[in-house]
Amino acid sequence: MKVSIFSIVTLLFIFSCNERTVKSDESREFELVKVDSLILDILEPVRVLDYHHEKELYLLVKQVSMDGHYFVVNSSGKILAENKLSEGQDAFGLVLVRAGFVEDEILFISEGEAFVYDLNLKQKRRFPFVQGVRARLVHFSLDNLSTFMSTDGKLSAVANLNDGYLQPYPVDYYDTLNLVHLMDIQTGQVKKGGKLDENSKFRSGQFYPSMDKPVFFSDSKSRYISTILYGDTTLYQLDPNDGFKTVNQIKLGRIKPDQLIDIPMTDASYTTVKEYRTQNHTMGGAFDEIVGYGDEMLVGYRTGADPTLHFENPTIEQGETEAASKKRFFYYIKDGKQLGKPIQWTLPGRLKLNVGPRRYLQTGDQAELHDYEKDYQCNYIFELREKG
Template identity: 25%
Template sequence: MIRLLFGLLVVMFLTGCNNPSEKKHFQKSYSLDIVDSVRVDYLGNFYLSDYSSERDEYLAKGHGDREFLFLDAEGNIVDSVRLKKDGPDAIAGVQVAGFVDGHLSILEGVKGLLVLGDEGKLDKRHEISGNYYYLNGYKGRPFFKLQEELAYYRPERGDLPGEGLGEIMKSVYEKPILEVLNPRTGDFRSTMAFPSTSKFKDGEYHGWPFPTVIKQGDVWLLYFAREYQFYIYREKEGDLKLQQTVKMKVPDAISAEGVPFDKADQFEKSIGLSGVEG
């Protein structure tokens, strides 16, 4: 829940930044008030994950990420898609799912970037070149348009560094957040360098960062779990450059302290016992 509310505040900030004519009225403080609620008739647990302005519909996940619900503003289920487990349209695992241009799209660990149509039919596939794998799931959109290319969360390539969890995360903290694919040639490259102002760059282990990327126009925002700040990137010649780090004052915030990389297991155990939420 903390990450959801933090994400909403980031979106509000981003919206303000993209309205230059309203900058003189820009407020530095925000609040979220519950003004209404919607009941959804669904047997089982689900959670909201995205919204499409093109469809004016919300996307919700249910049944262990195998079913996706399309909800209107009144909470009515206007459509649903259950991912196929067999056949040519089978999807093995979902790294990220969300709307791209109003279509349900998925970053899949084997098939790459997928766009689904009615009843979960695979309408379009952008294959990610080379051998790659993902260490964990992500939040946000499965991919973004970056001029004529497609940007998505960077997978790992090659052998894992070292043997322990600490060595693996140390490598993750040193690499860019996104990978960019040229859909015509299959060439790929990295962009959005890991921000040097993040606590994940202080030389200690802080767990999996759970990066979340939000894009609006040519402004890209990045934030991590267990941090009360976010990072503004701008497009420059097809690359994403860090422009600003925005720190947020959160009263009585609880943040886990980092540990040496060789004490990674100790950190994970303390997080589980303390209940500090990412």
């Protein structure tokens, strides 16, 4: 009998220890660890636009380049192709909305047209593609290009931004919004779909000036297209193979400071957007990027500025202090849910692209990324790991 009681007590002790060591999904902690780098023997500063996972290629553009000097390089930094795409027979112009690899071709979306190139940066096809573009950038894009593989094996591109200003805004703006525009880059045909949930705060009759811009993520390994609006709290996962049906709605907490201004939808106009957009972008938090691989991703969020450091007419120094008070976090999403606590990013630059399972490329000004001046360009690669 003594042995039996001792055994039971021992088993209970083991089980209790196991319970203490197994963490819930919400309490798990992850970190980003520097593991590798991309070294480029290119003298002029460049921006990284996209990464081809299967061929391990990068698409780059010179950071200050009115002639649109683009490069395709491999993971060793060797230049495989380059071309200037502002003028000439291969040109698409100056304004770049999105650019990236779609299988073994490269899609450039400009203002009013989409252009398809081969891996040698020679133009193959072009299609009309008219959309409302809020920010017209010269040879640089704010958004990564997402792709999606349909069940018939066809890879399409998420081509739209949905961020143009409407004049006037319809009262049912968010109800009628098609979240995703999928482009077949062989024909230029576009399929549209995806709706905000009727319980979304963006359909509550309120308008959030300049915070209705969506960001997207999907790639050839993704089952769904993931998207969230700057000012929202819901990450939508849509299935284009099932009529853009919403498969998952993942609630993400907004971290303070987050002083968003909203107005009645009936007052929405370009005038009110201009009136409040600076305040919202300065003081409001924003889900402004997603990077990932398959259905595993990091959703980037930046907080608003510290209200105690906000000045109506700031000096240069005060403005820099205010901007520096904004903090960046990443929410780790896997299997249709958030895993762990938000991961704070305290290093310079941004995690621009996924370059492998749980691996992300840091981009930014070279002077900020490194402790000392290098005679080559170097972008570090970070790996997501669970603490402990």
